[in-house]
Amino acid sequence: MTIKKLLRIGDPVLLQKSEPVEEFNTPELNQLVQDLFDTMEAFDGAGIAAPQIGVLQRVVVFDVKNNPRYPGRDPVPRTILINPTIDYLSQEIVDDWEGCLSVPGMRGLVPRHTHIRYTGYDQYGEKIDREVTGFHARVVQHECDHLYGVLYPQRIKDMTQFGYKDELFPDEEITT
Secondary structure (H helix, E strand, O other), rough: OOOOOOOOOOHHHHHOEEEEOOOOOHHHHHHHHHHHHHHHHHHOEEEEEHHHHHOOEEEEEEEEEEOOOOOOOOEEEEEEEEEEOOOEOOOEEEEEEEEEOEEEEEEEEEEOOOOEEEEEEEEOOOOEEEEEEEEHHHHHHHHHHHOOOOOOOHHOOHHHHHHHHHOOOOOOOOOO
């Protein structure tokens, strides 16, 4: 198990655009995928992108079951998504609270499309093509933003809806 250091907001690497993966099923790519899952799980993340551990490659992973950071959310299947593309299948946009491993202790109300189709590849080069809604769609959009150097606070429309979780939700027991 390898838990990598998480880059935090303010680190210029998080603002850079990632490069596509050219070769699949390499020892380096397989190790990166394992490092991402190990790091995500160690910090109770819903997902994580390679730039968050300092690797500027178009690789994200996500997996939500019973996550203490997102209680009551629908499960999201364990997924490795490489060189992703997103198509918006609805113009409906909903605001909901998000956090990020690279913005620890904070939450913000972020607008996201409710219905998307995402495509890409797994670590072995097998095609992924899914149509999703709700929290699953939100997680994918959040993680893929990292590949373009975008952090969720940059998407917030009303900065009064951004702050430390214990200030925003003083009566709730929300973990990092």
